[in-house]
Amino acid sequence: MRIGVVTFPGTLDDRDAQRAVRLAGGEPVALWHADTNLHTVDAVVLPGGFSFGDYLRCGAIAAQAPVMESIIKAAAGGLPVLGICNGFQVLVESHLLPGGLIRNDVQTFVCRDQKLVVENVDTPWTNEFTLGQEITIPLKNGEGGYIADAETLKRLEGEGLVAFRYKDFNPNGSMNDIAGLRNERGNVVGLMPHPEHAVEAGFGPDTSVAMRSGVDGLKFFTSVLKSLVEA
Amino acid sequence: MPKIIVEVMPKADLLDPAGKAVNNALHRNGHNEIANVRIGKRIELHFDRAVTEADVAAAQKIGEEFLSNAVIEDVVSVTIEN
Amino acid sequence: MPKIIVEVMPKADLLDPAGKAVNNALHRNGHNEIANVRIGKRIELHFDRAVTEADVAAAQKIGEEFLSNAVIEDVVSVTIEN
C-alpha cells in the first residue's frame, strides 16, 4: 500500500512519518508541496514541522499549497488523510477539520510523553485501537491549544468527532481536552501528538517496561494499511 | 511608503491565552485599572505606488481569506496610510 | 467597552521573517502589486470605565517598556477607542 507523506518547506517530521509507514509494512511515497500530483497513493500523511515557518498562523500558508488542492479533493472522495501536529493545523486551516489551534496556554513550546484516550475507533487511522484505550504518544508543539466556538464544540461532542483526548494532564489548554479530531466521514483525522515518534522500540516514549520502548503510535499506520486491504 | 493596514483580532468569545498572560502580568505590576487584554495582529501591506480603492477591496478579501482565520479571528479594520 | 489600542511593529531595519513569508505567499498567489509585508501586534487594553488621559500616558509607557521590546520593536501608535 502506498502512503504519501507531504513535504512542505519547513516540514520536519516527514522522514519520521516515512519510517513509520515502512515499519508498519507500507510503502512511503514522498509528495512535494508544489506538486498537484498525488502519485496514486492510497492515503496521505501531513507530517509535523513548521511549514513555511508557521508564520502568520500555523499551517495557514501550507494550506494554500498546490498539493493541498488535490488532497482536499481526494479527501472528499474518501482518501484517508492523517494530519499530525503541523499537519493537523494544515487540516484545520484547510477547513477539512473545524476549529483552530492557538498558542499553548503555558506560552511555551511543550515536549512531553503524553497520555491520550482513544475516543473513536471508526476511522481508517484508529481501527486497531479499542475504544477508551489509553496510549502514550510524544507531544511537541508551541501552538496546540484547540479552540472552537460553543456550537462547534457541541456538534463535535454530539457527533462523536473527538478522536483523542488528553488524559491526566492537559498540556496546552485545549478545550474539552481535545487532542485530535475526525471528520464526519472518518477518513480525515488530525491530532497534535506525534504517533510517528512512537513506532520503534528504543526511540519512543518511556514505558514502565523499558526506557523509550513505547510503540503505541504504530497502530495508526497499521490501522490504515488494514483498512486499505479490507476496502 | 503607502500602505494598507489590516488588523486582525481573536474572536471576542474565544480564548486568548496570550492576552490573558499579559493581563495577568499587568495586574501583578499593579495595573488593576486594565480589565482585560486581547492580542491580535497588525499586518502592513506596503506598496511602492499610491494605494487605490481596488487595492483596499483586495486587501479586505486577503484579510478575510488569508490573513485571518474566520473560524477564530475577525478582521477588525482595513485602513490606508498614504 | 472602552479600550486603548497599542500597536507594535518590528523595527524597519530588522528582518521580519513573518512578513517576508506572507509577502512570498501573496506573490505566489499573484499579488505582485504588494511590495512588502510587515507583521506586528495589535494589543487592546480593555477598561470597564471611560479611558482617561492618564490611562493613555500609562499605556504609552507600558507599550514601550513591556508590550514591546525596544531593541527590536517600535510602538507605532497608541489610540483610544471609547
Added chain:
Amino acid sequence: MSNVIAVDTTKNAKATPEKAQPWKELGLKEDEYARIREILGRRPTSAELAMYSVMWSEHCSYKSSKIYLRQFGEKVTDEMREHLMVGMGENAGVVDIGEGWAVTFKVESHNHPSYIEPFQGAATGVGGIVRDILTMGARPIAVMDQLRFGDVSHPDTARVVHGVVSGISFYGNCLGLPNIGGETVFDKVYQGNPLVNALSVGALRHEDLKLAKASNPGDQVILFGARTGADGIGGVSVLASETFDADGPSRRPAVQVGDPFAEKVLIECCLELYAAGVVAGIQDLGGAGLSCATSELASNGQAGMRVQLRNVLLRDESLTPEEILMSESQERMMAIVPKRDLAAFKKIVEKWEVEYSVLGEVIREPRLYINWGDEEIVNVPPRTVAHDGPVYERPVAYPAWIDALNADSSSRLARATDAAALAEQIVEVVSSPNQASKNWITNQYDHYVGGNTALAMPDDGGMVRVSEETGLGIAIATDANGRYGQLDPYAGAQLALAEAYRNVAVTGATPMAVTNCLNFGSPENPEVMWQFKQATAGLADGCLALGIPVTGGNVSFYNQTGDVAIHPTPVVGVLGVIDDVARRIPAGWQDEGHNLYLLGTTRDELDGSVWAGVIHDHLGGKPPVVDLAFEAKLAAALNAASEQGLLASAHDLSEGGLAQALVEGVLRFGVGARVWLDEIKQVGNVDDTAALFSESTGRVLVSVGREDDVKFVGLCEARGIPVLRIGVTDGRAVLAAGSGAASATDSDARLEIQGVASWSLAELAGVHEGTLPELFG
C-alpha cells in the same frame, strides 16, 4: 532602485594618503592600522578598513588566544590523529566513526548578543553553529546548549532566562534538530554577562566532506539564502570583542533577527546541492559576513577572487558597500560553483525558493578584488585579511588573590552532626537552582524529531543513531564548572574534560574527540590571560593523557561586567562512538531488585563543591584531584561491562556528589532504592558529609541485575576499579513525567539512605522539580 553612494576607491586611497580614517572606532589598534597600510602600500579604502577591522577583531582572528590554541594541534600522538579527517582550523573538525560515516561537531559562543537581546541572541547562536556543521558537507543531526545565567534572585535574570531558553527552543525546534543535552548554571558572576554556548553535530559519508575553499580559476562565487540587511553590522565580531560597562551595554547595535525557517530550507537546499555534486567549496556567513567568506575561501584555496558587490541581493537598498561587507545578516551561505554546474545549481535553489546571486569568480592570482559598479573598492591579498591577522603575546600575571583563595579551604565549614540536619542539607542541595531538575527548560526543546534520539536529557550524555541499518551512533556530553575554574584554571579545564569524558563513557559509548568553548574575561587583563594560559594547557595536557584530540572550538573573551571577569568557564564537549545504540545505558534504574554499586574512590573533597556553595555560600580551597589515567581505565571498564550487557544503568557522580546522583537515579524512572553509607565511610575514611556530598572525580553509580553480580564485580576487580555495593533498588512509583511541576503517585517507592533519611519519591520529585517552575514558570 539604485542608490548613489560616494565610494572610497583604491584610486582615491592612493590619491589621498593623509585622509583621517576611523580605525579606532572600528576597534583597531594604532599598530594594526599601520600594518594594514604597510601590507597595502597605501592607506586602506573604507571598505578595506571595514574588512580588516572585523576580521582582525578578537572574535574572528583569535589574536590573543592563537599562541595557546596551538597546543591542541601539537600535544597529539599519531593514534590521536588516526580518526581525524579534518582537524582544527576548518569550520568544524571531522571524525571518522567507521562504516564509512564521519561526524563533525563544534561548540560556539553567542554570549554578548544574548545579553542585549536574549531571544534573538540565543536563536541566532543556534543558527550560526548549525551552519558551521552544514558547511562541512554534513547533515546536522542534533544540538545542545550550554547556559550560564546570573543569580536567580536578581531582577534581570528572568528576562535573560526566558529570552534565551525560548530563543533556543524557537530556533532549534523549528530547524528540526533534536536537542539532546546541555548545561544550565546560575551564578552571580554571570549577571551582566550570561554565557550562551551552542553545540551542533552533524553526520556525513566520508566522500561527502566539503571544505571552505575556492581554488579553481573560473569557478563562480555565489551568495545564496537570505538577503543582506542592515542587521548586526559588525555585531558579533565587534561586540564579542568589547566589554560592557557596569551599568549594561553602552550601545545597542542593530541585533540580528533569525529566521529558522529560512535556515531549515537552506539546510535541505545545501544537502541537495552537495548530493548533486555541484559545489566545489562552501562557506557559511557568520561573524564578519562577506568579509570573512570571501577572504577565507580565497585564502584557503590559495587563489583569488573578483567580486561585484552590486550583485549582492539587499533587503535595504541604502546599505553602503562597507555595511554590505560587514553585515552579519543570518541564514546566508557562499558557494563556489564550477561554471558547467551553474544550471544544475540554479535548478536546485529555485526548487527550494532560495534566492541567490553570482557575485563574481575565482581567479588564479591570490588577490581579492571587490568592485562597486565600475569602481574598485577592495584590492588586497586575501591571506592578510583571513589568516595573517595580528598575533599577540599578551602579558600574563599570576593572580595575586589566588593563594588566599586556595588557602581558604572548606575544611573550616561546619558539618551536619545529626541525621536530620544531613537530610535537610540533601534537600537543600537537590532543590537548589543549579542542582534542581532542568525539565522546565528541556521540556521546551524537541528531543524526538528525527526519530534517532537514543538518549537525551536528563541522561548524562545525549546519543543519536547515525546509521539506521547498523545502529551505529554517537554520544556527546559537555561540561564546565566555573567554580573549579576560579580555584585552579588548569585543573578546572581538566575537571571539565574528565567529567564530559565520563559522561560519554557512562552511556556505553567510547570517547573519541573533543571540542571546546573557552569563556573568559578580558585578555587585556594579565590575570585573565594567566587563567586562559592555564586552562588551555590543562585541556591540551588532559586530552593527550586521555588520547583524544581537540578537533575545534571557540574562544569567547571579554566576558565581564565592568572590570570583574566571570569565572573561567572552559566548556568542554566530548564525542563518543557506539557500535549499536541499542546497548545504550540510561542514568537511572528501571528495575526493582537490582544492586547499586559505587565505582571509584570517595575522598573528603568538598572545596568548590555544591555543598560548600549551597549550604555555606563558600568558594575556596583546591578543587578535587583529577586522575585521567584512572578515568580512562574506568571508561574502558564501563565499556566492557556494557558490551557484556551487565549494566542496567550508570550515572556519573559530579556536582552534588552521591546525594545528587541517588536522587536523580530514583527519579529517572520512578524506582526507589535503599542505600547504606557504611562501606563508603569505612573504605574512604570519610564522614557522612563527605560520603554524601564529596565531589571526588572518577566515580560512577551503576545498577546491576542480581544474575550479573558476580560477573560485574569480577570485571571491576580484574581491572582495578574500586567497587562497593551500596544499596538495592526497590519499589516503583508512577511519575507524571514532563509536566514541569512533577508529581508522583502510587508511592510506596522511596529513597532510603540508612541512618540519614527516607523520602517518598513524590516528595523528592516535588523538591527537585519544583524549583525552576517556581522561579520562572
